Amino acid sequence: xxxxxxxxxxxxxxxxxxxxxxxxxxxxxxxxxxxxxxxxxxxxxxxxxxxxxxxxxxxxxxxxxxxxxxxxxxxxxxxxxxxxxxxxxxxxxxxxxxxxxxxxxxxxxxxxxxxxxxxxxxxxxxxxxxxxxxxxxxxxxxxxxxxxxxxxxxxxxxxxxxxxxxxxxxxxxxxxxxxxxxxxxxxxxxxxxxxxxxxxxxxxxxxxxxxxxxxxxxxxxxxxxxxxxxxxxxxxxxxxxxxxxxxxxxxxxxxxxxxxxxxxxxxxxxxxxxxxxxxxxxxxxxxxxxxxxxxxxxxxxxxxxxxxxxxxxxxxxxxxxxxxxxxxxxxxxxxxxxxxxxxxxxxxxxxxxxxxxxxxxxxxxxxxxxxxxxxxxxxxxxxxxxxxxxxxxxxxxxxxxxxxxxxxxxxxxxxxxxxxxxxxxxxxxxxxxxxxxxxxxxxxxxxxx
Amino acid sequence: xxxxxxxxxxxxxxxxxxxxxxxxxxxxxxxxxxxxxxxxxxxxxxxxxxxxxxxxxxxxxxxxxxxxxxxxxxxxxxxxxxxxxxxxxxxxxxxxxxxxxxxxxxxxxxxxxxxxxxxxxxxxxxxxxxxxxxxxxxxxxxxxxxxxxxxxxxxxxxxxxxxxxxxxxxxxxxxxxxxxxxxxxxxxxxxxxxxxxxxxxxxxxxxxxxxxxxxxxxxxxxxxxxxxxxxxxxxxxxxxxxxxxxxxxxxxxxxxxxxxxxxxxxxxxxxxxxxxxxxxxxxxxxxxxxxxxxxxxxxxxxxxxxxxxxxxxxxxxxxxxxxxxxxxxxxxxxxxxxxxxxxxxxxxxxxxxxxxxxxxxxxxxxxxxxxxxxxxxxxxxxxxxxxxxxxxxxxxxxxxxxxxxxxxxxxxxxxxxxxxxxxxxxxxxxxxxxxxxxxxxxxxxxxxx
Numbered sequence: 001x002x003x004x005x006x007x008x009x010x011x012x013x014x015x016x017x018x019x020x021x022x023x024x025x026x027x028x029x030x031x032x033x034x035x036x037x038x039x040x041x042x043x044x045x046x047x048x049x050x051x052x053x054x055x056x057x058x059x060x061x062x063x064x065x066x067x068x069x070x071x072x073x074x075x076x077x078x079x080x081x082x083x084x085x086x087x088x089x090x091x092x093x094x095x096x097x098x099x100x101x102x103x104x105x106x107x108x109x110x111x112x113x114x115x116x117x118x119x120x121x122x123x124x125x126x127x128x129x130x131x132x133x134x135x136x137x138x139x140x141x142x143x144x145x146x147x148x149x150x151x152x153x154x155x156x157x158x159x160x161x162x163x164x165x166x167x168x169x170x171x172x173x174x175x176x177x178x179x180x181x182x183x184x185x186x187x188x189x190x191x192x193x194x195x196x197x198x199x200x201x202x203x204x205x206x207x208x209x210x211x212x213x214x215x216x217x218x219x220x221x222x223x224x225x226x227x228x229x230x231x232x233x234x235x236x237x238x239x240x241x242x243x244x245x246x247x248x249x250x251x252x253x254x255x256x257x258x259x260x261x262x263x264x265x266x267x268x269x270x271x272x273x274x275x276x277x278x279x280x281x282x283x284x285x286x287x288x289x290x291x292x293x294x295x296x297x298x299x300x301x302x303x304x305x306x307x308x309x310x311x312x313x314x315x316x317x318x319x320x321x322x323x324x325x326x327x328x329x330x331x332x333x334x335x336x337x338x339x340x341x342x343x344x345x346x347x348x349x350x351x352x353x354x355x356x357x358x359x360x361x362x363x364x365x366x367x368x369x370x371x372x373x374x375x376x377x378x379x380x381x382x383x384x385x386x387x388x389x390x391x392x393x394x395x396x397x398x399x400x401x402x403x404x405x406x407x408x409x410x411x412x413x414x415x416x417x418x419x420x421x422x423x424x425x426x427x428x429x430x431x432x433x434x435x436x437x438x439x440x441x442x443x444x445x446x447x448x449x
Numbered sequence: 450x451x452x453x454x455x456x457x458x459x460x461x462x463x464x465x466x467x468x469x470x471x472x473x474x475x476x477x478x479x480x481x482x483x484x485x486x487x488x489x490x491x492x493x494x495x496x497x498x499x500x501x502x503x504x505x506x507x508x509x510x511x512x513x514x515x516x517x518x519x520x521x522x523x524x525x526x527x528x529x530x531x532x533x534x535x536x537x538x539x540x541x542x543x544x545x546x547x548x549x550x551x552x553x554x555x556x557x558x559x560x561x562x563x564x565x566x567x568x569x570x571x572x573x574x575x576x577x578x579x580x581x582x583x584x585x586x587x588x589x590x591x592x593x594x595x596x597x598x599x600x601x602x603x604x605x606x607x608x609x610x611x612x613x614x615x616x617x618x619x620x621x622x623x624x625x626x627x628x629x630x631x632x633x634x635x636x637x638x639x640x641x642x643x644x645x646x647x648x649x650x651x652x653x654x655x656x657x658x659x660x661x662x663x664x665x666x667x668x669x670x671x672x673x674x675x676x677x678x679x680x681x682x683x684x685x686x687x688x689x690x691x692x693x694x695x696x697x698x699x700x701x702x703x704x705x706x707x708x709x710x711x712x713x714x715x716x717x718x719x720x721x722x723x724x725x726x727x728x729x730x731x732x733x734x735x736x737x738x739x740x741x742x743x744x745x746x747x748x749x750x751x752x753x754x755x756x757x758x759x760x761x762x763x764x765x766x767x768x769x770x771x772x773x774x775x776x777x778x779x780x781x782x783x784x785x786x787x788x789x790x791x792x793x794x795x796x797x798x799x800x801x802x803x804x805x806x807x808x809x810x811x812x813x814x815x816x817x818x819x820x821x822x823x824x825x826x827x828x829x830x831x832x833x834x835x836x837x838x839x840x841x842x843x844x845x846x847x848x849x850x851x852x853x854x855x856x857x858x859x860x861x862x863x864x865x866x867x868x869x870x871x872x873x874x875x876x877x878x879x880x881x882x883x884x885x886x887x888x889x890x891x892x893x894x895x896x897x898x
Contacts, residue, residue, distance in 0.1 A: 168621075171630075175729050176685070180629035181620075236625070280624050 001026050005138050005153040007128045008032070008160030011104070012299030012316035014111035016159055018062045019324050021118035028151070029115070030126040030140045032160070037109045047190070048221045048229050049107075050075070050099040050208070050310030052398045058317025061324060064114060071106060073222045074098035079207040080367055085261040089207065090367070090376065093395050099208070099310060101221045128165040131156055133173060133291040155334065158297040162284055162304035166297055174291060184281040184306060184360070186216065187242060188233050191272055193265045195226035202265045203228065210363060211259050216240075217364035218259055230262075233281075233364065242278050281306045283353050289342040293334035296341065298323065303349035308359040309397060311352050311405075318401065319345060351409035355397060375419050378432050382441055389445055390415070418444040450475050454587050454602040456577045456615055457481070460553070461748030461765035462608030463560035467511045468773050469606075470567035477600070478564070479575040479589045481609070486558045496639070497670045497678050498556075499524070499548040499657070499759030501847045507766025510773060513563060520555060522671045523547035528656035529816055534710040538656065539816070539825065542844050548657070548759060550670045577614040580605055582622060582740040604783065607746040611733055611753035615746055623740060633730040633755060633809070635665065636691060637682050640721055642714045644675035651714045652677065659812060660708050665689075666813035667708055679711075682730075682813065691727050730755045732802050738791040742783035745790065747772065752798035757808040758846060760801050760854075767850065768794060800858035804846060824868050827881050831890050838894055839864070867893040 002025050006013050009031035017027045051072060059065050076098045077091040092099060112122060126140035129148065136156045141148050158166025170177050193202050201222060203209060209220040209228070216235060220228040235241040245251050248270035255263050255270075263269060284304035289297040299316035322345055326337045366372040376392075383390040393412035396403045403411075422428065422440060431437060451474050455462050458480035466476045500521060508514050525547045526540040541548060561571060575589035578597065585605045590597050607615025619626050642651050650671060652658060658669040658677070669679040684690040694700050697719035704712050704719075712718060733753035738746040748765035771794055775786045815821040825841075832839040842861035845852045852860075871877065871889060880886060 172617075176632045178631050180631075182627050182629075183625045 002155075003028070003153040005030065005136070005151050005156045007131075007138065007156065007158050007164075007166055008301070009108075009112055009115075009122050009124075010159065010161055010299075011108055011111065011313050012161075012319065013157075013159030014108060014115050015058055015062065015317055016157060016298055016320045016323070017115045017120040017122075018111065018118055019320050020157075021115065021120045022062070023327060027115075027120045028153070029120060029122045030128065030138070030151070031122060031124050032127045032143070033124065034143075035112075035122075035124045036105055037112060047104045048101045048223055049104050049313050050221065051102045051107075052099045052310065052314055054311070054318040054321075054401045055314040057401045058314075058320050061321060062114060064110065067110065068102065068107060069100075071224060072100035072102045073224065074100050074206055075208045075221070076206055077208075078367060079204055079209045081209060081211045081259070081261055082368065083213070083258065083260070088373070090373065092208075093392075093399055097395070097399050098206075099398060101208075101223070103223065104313075106224075128160065131158075131166060131169045131295065133169060133295050136294040155293065156295045158295065158301045159299050160301055162282060162300045164297065164301035166295065167284075167286060167301050170286070170288075170291065170295075170297070177286065177288070179284075179286040181282055181284050181304075183283075184357075185235055185237070186233050186360075187236050187278045187280050188231050189242070189273065189276050189278050191230040191232065191266060191269065191276065193220060193228040193230060194267070199226065201226045201228070210367060211262065212364050212366075212368035213258055214365050214368075218262065219363070228265075230266075233360070236278075236280075245273075248274065283357065285350065285353065287342070287346055289346070290338035293338055296338050302342075302345070303353060305349075305353045305356045306360065307356070308363055309352065309356040311356060311397065315349060315352050315405070318348075321401075348405040351405040352397070355393075355405070355409055355412070371423065374429065374432060375423055378422060378428075378437065379415070379419065381433050382438065385438070386442075389442070414448045418448065451604075452477070452602040454479065454585070454600050454605045456580075456587065456605065456607050456613075457609030457750070458557075458561060458564075458571050458573075459608065459610055459748075460557055460560065460762050461610075461768065462606075463557060463564050464507055464511065464766055465606060465608055465747055465769045465772070466564045466569040466571075467560065467567055468769050470564065470569045471511070472776060476564075476569045477602070478569060478571045479577065479587070479600070480571060480573050481576045481592070482573065483592075484561075484571075484573045485554055486561060496553045497550045497672055498553050498762050499670065500551045500556075501548045501759065501763055503760070503767040503770075503850045504763040506850045507763075507769050510770060511563060513559065516559065517551065517556065518549075520673060521549035521551045522673065523549050523655055524657045524670070525655055526657075527816065528653055528658045530658060530660045530708070530710055531817065532662070532707065532709070537822070539822065541657075542841075542848055546844070546848050547655075548847060550657075550672070552672065553762075555673075577609065580607075580615060580618045580744065582618060582744050585743040604742065605744045607744065607750045608748050609750050611731060611749045613746065613750035615744065616733075616735060616750050619735070619737075619740065619744075619746070626735065626737070628733075628735040630731055630733050630753075632732075633806075634684055634686070635682050635809075636685050636727045636729050637680050638691075638722065638725050638727050640679045640681065640715060640718065640725065642669060642677040642679060643716070648675065650675045650677070659816060660711065661813050661815075661817035662707055663814050663817075667711065668812070677714075679715075682809070685727075685729075694722075697723065732806065734799065734802060736791070736795055738795070739787035742787055745787050751791075751794070752802060754798075754802045754805045755809065756805070757812055758801065758805040760805060760846065764798060764801050764854070767797075770850075797854040800854040801846070804842075804854070804858055804861070820872065823878065823881060824872055827871060827877075827886065828864070828868065830882050831887065834887065835891075838891070863897045867897065 004020055004025050004027050006017050006029040009029045013029055017029050020027045056065055059068055077089055080088040125143040128138060129141050130139040136153050138151045138156055139148055158164055160166055171179055196202050205222040211218040216233055218230060218232045220230040222228055237243050245254050251273045252270040282304055283306055289302045298319045305312055323341050326341050330336045379392050383392055396408035453469055453474050453476050455466050455478040458478045462478055466478050469476045505514055508517055526538050529537040574592040577587060578590050579588040585602050587600045587605055588597055607613055609615055620628055645651050654671040660667040665683045667679060667681045669677040671677055686692050694703050700722045701719040731753055732755055738751045747768045754761055772790050775790050779785045828841050832841055845857035
């Protein structure tokens with residue numbers, strides 16, 4: 001029986017540990033934080049994620065789709081809130097397609113419970129301080145006793161997220177390691193809309209709410225307890241920024257001016273604004289992801305992305321599915337498993353990293369514009385008439401796990417070029433569903449083939 | 450009197466320590482390596498650098514231009530060696546302009562001696578293990594005793610090169626730190642041509658020798674002891690690469706086929722090829738370079754570049770000159786000094802990083818082609834007729850410290866666009882110095898204004 005060390009029992013680490021344990025490997029996970037399951041109540045804020053088909057595929061492999069479906073809230077579309085409080089709804093896909101708001105903590109707990117059921121051992125409060133990549137010996141320091149344990153294994157998986165200790169070890173002790181970390185000029189701050197006095201959702205629960213404001217935006221996702229977790233994505237610096245909104249008065253004034261319909265939903269909004277932290281948004285790209293057959297990075301550790309396509313967790317879960325397929329294919333040839341895994345996933349993770357960056361502009365700016373709504377209407381109309389010729393980009397990324405992110409990205413670039421020409425057709429507002437437009441798109445598709 | 454800690458007594462650290470000491474600051478330098486001056490003879494290989502006008506400006510500020518001129522070998526141009534041994538010479542600039550081969554170790558020793566003369570204290574064998582950026586407290590571990598000293602100062606300068614401990618601290622303990630490290634697919638290996646049996650240079654000493662071979666190249670710079678330090682820049686992987694040349698027979702065969710005139714100059718070439726290490730070529734970009742008024746990166750620590758424009762040291766020395774000007778301008782306002790320094794130098798270091806990458810293609814591929822030689826001939830002819838309108842890119846970068854790297858880069862891009870059009874003029878080989886060509890360039894310069 002082979003011994004595997006996993007660093008990090010977050011979403012990807014816990015899921016991967018189950019995949020490995022199911023194959024009969026002896027898996028031990030070391031987690032920097034305390035056991036989430038013992039501190040659930042004190043966790044305070046309820047953070048949620050948008051689970052979609054690539055994520056479901058990951059959960060399907062360990063048989064917990066039905067269990068998670070029970071605690072997920074389907075969001076069938078975007079609900080845009082204009083400055084004057086007008087609501088516009090735009091479906092995320094066809095009838096029956098939805099992304100799902102799930103609690104990050106809740107899902108993580110379910111996965112850790114299941115991992116332990118499969119014999120995975122999880123040690124908490126153990127911070128990784130060093131990995132000998134050649135020998136797969138990892139050192140962990142106990143947060144409380146400061147004692148250091150030295151763990152030998154056949155290989156080490158680094159599933160410790162965007163600020164990965166495993167990746168740092170690759171940077172420090174290997175040559176030819178390509179690495180970049182870049183930050184957006186926007187940070188984010190979370191705010192919570194509680195249930196109403198009568199214990200109901202304060203807004204439509206089956207939608208992802210967006211307040212697009214060109215250079216910044218606010219979004220809200222529903223929670224099971226009928227609250228909403230809201231996130232303001234906002235510049236750190238500049239005229240209107242976290243820097244200039246430096247008093248409760250200015251904060252309230254800012255929200256009243258720009259998010260008038262939002263203000264009544266949060267009691268003491270201006271207090272919460274200064275209580276909650278401001279966090280940054282990082283993209284991490286690196287390569288290689290493995291060291292020989294001893295060490296492999298999976299999930300955010302290998303490819304940290306910004307949250308604007310709701311694909312961070314989904315991409316990490318897909319990593320597990322792809323790695324599982326490689327294990328099917330190559331048995332115990334770990335050198336090939338690791339090599340084929342990184343070669344296969346690198347272009348896909350690069351693609352979703354770029355799509356997530358691009359989608360920030362779409363969400364905060366374009367979705368609020370009539371021309372964008374018309375463009376999406378035309379795409380949906382054409383796609384329904386010619387499903388073999390056109391799958392909207394959002395559908396490819398979110399509902400089509402058989403299409404690779406890198407293919408979706410290329411196809412999306414082509415679609416955008418075509419739609420730019422279509423939107424330039426005179427009087428497009430009135431003839432958007434005419435044979436002329438249909439033929440134009442068909443001929444452009446031929447041209448771009 | 451203010452106390453400053455410098456990490457690293459390399460070329461930039463030693464020079465900066467003198468600039469600071471001359472202003473009356475109390476400067477202490479901690480260097481990871483042993484004292485170079487005590488181990489000079491055992492250093493073995495003689496490594497040289499191309500010192501040019503930005504570097505001289507840095508040395509002028511501490512008054513050692515004449516001293517260094519005595520130990521520098523001027524290289525007035527490139528000497529290209531074709532596959533069949535034909536030599537082609539191309540001047541690097543006008544009469545009297547030259548880049549200068551100097552010994553890295555020799556120059557470093559002179560700078561350390563001078564630093565100590567100015568009261569700088571240098572501690573050797575001290576590896577930086579941690580910096581508290583907020584308080585400017587740095588920890589150093591002694592390589593021999595393993596004892597850790599804790600050093601308090603008013604500020605810390607990180608002059609510890611491309612693999613900087615200071616930069617790593619910025620990455621680990623600050624938010625919003627943009628960082629990238631990228632490697633070329635080529636590595637390099639140094640080889641030495643000894644003096645001839647009669648004690649003379651084996652080739653023309655006042656030139657930088659290049660054997661351009663499209664996808665790789667060999668270069669040689671003269672040393673004072675009449676040897677040449679040669680560097681092979683060569684792919685790590687692929688059909689013809691460090692990987693495939695894996696025996697002394699293959700190495701000798703490779704050199705005989707591709708560098709026939711070089712082979713007789715090195716006894717036991719095939720042995721030396723496997724004795725000497727293969728190193729990688731990294732570009733590092735990051736920002737910010739400072740933490741408040743407590744910490745600043747200078748030189749390769751802030752901007753590691755590849756060596757193909759011979760500007761790494763020159764750029765680092767120019768950093769010292771610019772920082773010195775900021776100290777003149779802003780007195781003891783270190784917050785402003787650090788901010789203005791990084792804002793000013795970032796675009797310039799980005800420009801030289803890109804120019805250095807571009808110049809690899811020029812050196813290994815373009816310089817061997819007749820069309821390139823003709824293009825440079827036209828540029829030089831036009832530049833001599835219109836020195837107010839055209840300064841060749843190489844001259845701007847190498848001999849014009851009053852022109853910023855970023856300006857040189859922009860101007861160079863413009864010149865390249867113009868020359869592409871000029872080279873397309875039919876029969877340009879015969880009318881390269883005609884009024885037609887002259888007028889064409891003048892009109893294109895107007896167009897690109």
